[in-house]
Amino acid sequence: MAMPTFTREEITHLGELSRIALTETEIVRMQGELNTIADSINKVQQVATADVQPTANPVPLEAYLRPDEAEKPLTQEEALSGAPVKEDGMFVAPRILGEE
């Protein structure tokens, strides 16, 4: 697969996907930088042939279960201690839907 080139439309779209309201200046600069970075990392495809198994964790472990014992969780007050806005023991979020 050839090296995909970052277009400004793609960077705008990636900004939306990752919930970052990128400015025009940032989009332009990032386009140049990402294409340079992409050039140098794209060569991983040369050796990643179909017969090679992927590695997700370099130190594979067998999954195990914790003992099923209750632990003391954070109190409601502690859990809310960093909240930007809170009310009646709850996080306050802006509305989910738009104007309509």
Next chain:
Amino acid sequence: MTNATEIVKLTAAEMGEKVRNGELSSRELVQAHLDVIEAAEPTIKAFLKVSSDEALEQADAFDKLSADEKAAMPELAGVPIAVKDMIVTKGIETTAASKILEGWVPPYDSTVVERLKAAGMPILGKTNLDEFAMGSSTEHSAFQNTANPWNTGCVPGGSGGGSAAAVAAFEAPLALGTDTGGSIRQPGAFTGTVGVKPTYGGVSRYGAIAMASSLDQIGPATRSVLDSALLYEIIGGHDLRDSTSIPAGPRPAAAAAREGARRDLKGMKVGLIREISGTGDAFEPEVTAHFNACVKMLEDMGAEVIEVSVPRIDYSLGAYYIVMPSEASSNLARYDGMRYGLRVMPPAGVPQTAANMMSATREAGFGDEVKRRIILGTYALSAGYYDAWYGSAQKVRTLIIDDFNKAFEQADVLVCPTAPTTAFEFGSKIDDPMAMYVNDIATIPANLAGLPAMSIPSGVASNGLPTGFQFVAPQQKDEVMYKAAAALEAALEDSWNGPVWQKMNTPWLDGLGA
């Protein structure tokens, strides 16, 4: 012993011994370091927060323990430590050097901090880093630049520049770092200190702010190999709260370091990694020269030195800069302005929705390098590119692990320079992401393969800046590198008539003491 300058120049092991035999109290140790911090910080700026009150309280609590209680504690009991601000501390502001977390006071302790507290080790404060540990110079901190104590016009390396600089400048005898692609080891090389990345899973990551979860590892930053070994044994070992934590105790690092200090390496096979053993344009000649002199010392102590090849190591940088941003883009999704950290509402005229609030918050709260990596990672994980990029990078990890396994059939421990250069000047690479990235060429492979690795000072170049020598050991054989490194450290200190820091000017220590 009341002179702060004399006290802070001891090794952490010596401090622990003086506490045990009653020559020094933990409070005296903490106070001496707070004095140095006060004198050094206007120049060095290693700390984002100094927790003086908490540290003195912890010291007093330790000093009040009975002799029996103290005797049952680790050798470093009572010795203070600095903690990278990437590791959460209950009740002490933790920011990851990001505006998005500015002011956040964690309601819980990381596992490593719990273990430090249980070991009676007061926490002096939180050290500076590149924002979310993304960088190699600490210039990406949202708050301040940390200076290299050897030359304050140069960077201390990164991302853990604060921890390394604090230890080098005698502001702390010990520090914790996190290492995803070299963030403990490269700052170690740049500041003439020891930096260790244990085997992946050897130290619990619970409470370490996640950057790239399959690469991140907490480890020691110190001024001696034995100090790193003693600290690693306190923080290491199984933790049920981290599913990647190896279900075993820490490796016998301190015994290995003490054995190494006897400078007998007969029977040990040392493998020079051909592809990154200091040849080629990327390596400064003096880095290579110091590396070669160290290899000769290892040989003189009885080690058998051979050359080994890790042929696919050339693909590490590419694999790293796919895996790391991919995992980071996912891990950093949690900073959404909802439950903790910064919240910025969208500008007037834009619908005041949750989604727009998140976009405005993340735009305002993240710096350039963090945004760059989130965008790159989001791309690498998106439909259509996942197989070509993330999938390929994961396959390259397999190939690099295979290469290392073959190399370890021939050698017990591998060596190469830690970084291709000495510390660079502020601003010299900040506008060129690739130039910054290639500085980690020799440290990244160990993270991809989950291997333990450490950097120790190998000399001081004619520009007055230290160089670093790296050991890489097989998984779960951390002790092998501690032994070899302690031997080399002893031989080097013999040749220098003392520790490498004797060659460093410390104007901030003038006038302290008596």
